[in-house]
Amino acid sequence: MRKLLVATLLSSATLFSCNKTQEKAPEEPALDIKTQAEELAKKFIITDGHIDLPYKLAEEGYMAIGEIPNLSGEIDGNFDFAKASQGGLNVPFMSIYIPASLQKYAGASKALADSLITMVEQITTTYPDHFALAGSPAEAQQNFEKGLISLPMGMENGSGIEDNIENVKYFFDRGIRYVTLTHSKNNLICDSSYDPSRKWNGLSPFGREVVKEMNAQGIMVDIAHVSDSTFYQVMEMTDVPCIASHSSVRKFTPGFERNMSDEMIKLLAQNKGVIQINFGSTFLSQKSRQLYDTAKIALKEFKMQNPNASDSAITAFSNQWLIDNDFFADVKDAADHIDHVVNLVGVDYVGLGSDFDGVGNSLPNRLKTAADYPKLIEELLNRGYSDEDIEKICYKNVFRVWDAVLTAAGKN
Incomplete structure (x- = not known):
């Protein structure tokens, strides 16, 4: 990748003309890299593909139409309004996570998905001066201009669709903008990278219908968690770009199928999709x-x-x-993963997918909460990334995919 070096001021010089000293106009002092990173984090939208706040709150006993913790301040965990504001996070996708254990109970996955979606809606109505829903990049941009943090939603585990294809449209109407096809176990849609049994050897016949219907409805197909065979079959049939909402690079974790191989990253880029780097230490190191x-x-x-x-x-x-x-791991390791994708396919196909509140206490040094995005930006600046590069990584790449999927479905 051609990287533009961070600009530096020329050293002061004395100019001579007609043997007379002329004073040089005073120059603006150069920003140190840390300050520059902090300013870019506030200047640019930052979107993160995967924040597990809703399920975390449910585990802690907060349910929809019940009490909501004071997210306007700081709470225990990786994400809240204070941390997001400090770090410049503007568009965190709320993960509507469905545990694989619910797949064996008819109706349970959909019921939980509905409850968690209602919880996210309740967060925005309880704290309307801080949070708002967003169903498109345009809405997220409008919220950013109003000083609001957008809470778009992605369903982690397509088991929420259950065996009813009409639920794809149902969940679009409820605000879901991507679906991670599976999670830790094979489901009715496809095989999981974590499940050795490989029931379908990729997509099931129903799963193929689901992918087509997601394309038709304007829901991004998320290939995080899926088996390699599932990934390749999705790439063969999808009409629009896809995302990996919270996956990292397999080169740094050999044998870990949950991360993406170089061949997969290249194919995802050919599809105009985006890999959003997971911050968990076991994904990075x-x-x-x-x-x-x-x-x-x-x-x-x-x-x-x-x-x-x-x-x-x-x-x-x-x-x-x-x-x-x-x-x-360290913030440098996260930057290494970004570097690898950029060197492999270019800066247009990589983004951020922290998995905050979803990977426990395994987060890397200097990248522990939503307040820490400037530290990653600082690391990228130190490596020679331009402002334009960083803007793409922070949000433009993902917004491009999101727009393309909505436009293809006639929803933009």
């Missing part, structure tokens, strides 16, 4: 992946030795173990 299983064993032993340990004590042990064993 092979060392973190190798330590993950050891960490689980250590935690299991701690619980056996301390059967009455409180949740806070268990969390404290886990956090300390990760620190002591140098588990965490």
Whole structure:
């Protein structure tokens, strides 16, 4: 990729003309890289493909049409209004996450999806001075100009569609703008990268109908979590660009099918799609992946030795173990993944998909919450990325796909 170097001021010089010294006009002081990054984070829209706030709140006991925590301030976790405002996050896609365990209960997946969508709607009505829904890039742009954080929605796990193709339109009408076809287990649509049984060897016959109907309705097809075979079959049949809402690069995590191979990234780019980099340490670093299983064993032993340990004590042990064993990746690793995609296919096909509130305490150093996007931008500036490059990575690439999908469906 051709990268433009960050501009620097020329050193002061004394000019001579007719043997007389002439004063040079004063120059604006150069911004340090950190300040420049912070300013760009506020100047540009930042969209993130995957924030797991709704399910996190549900797990904590907050349900739709019930009490909503004070998201106008700071809450425990990776995302809230204060953190997003500090980091410049303007368009976080709220993940409507459906656990694979619900797939065996008829109606359960759709019911949970409806409940979580209603919760997101309630957040916007409870805090209308901070949050608003957005069903298109144009609406997100309007919200940005009003100083509001947009909360578009993506369904993580197409099991919410269940066995009824009409539910694709139903969920578009409810505000869903992408569907991750599956999650940790094979479902009625396709095979999962995490499930070794490979029931369908890719897409099911129903799954092919779902992909076509998503194209027709204006819902982005999200290939995060799917098996490789599913990915290639989607690429063969989709009429519009696709996204990987929260996936990273397999080159750095060999054998981890959940991340994307170079061949897949190239094909996604040919489709004009976008890979949005997941920030979880086990997605970014092979060392973190190798330590993950050891960490689980250590935690299991701690619980056996301390059967009455409180949740806070268990969390404290886990956090300390990760620190002591140098588990965490770093913001530099996230930038390495972006670099690799850019060098492989160009800057037009990469974005951000943190998985905040979805990967627990595995987030990398200097990239722990929604307040930290400027640190990633700073790292990119240090590597020679131009403002234009960073604007594309922050939102323009994803908005291009989102617009294309809506336009193809006649919804723009």
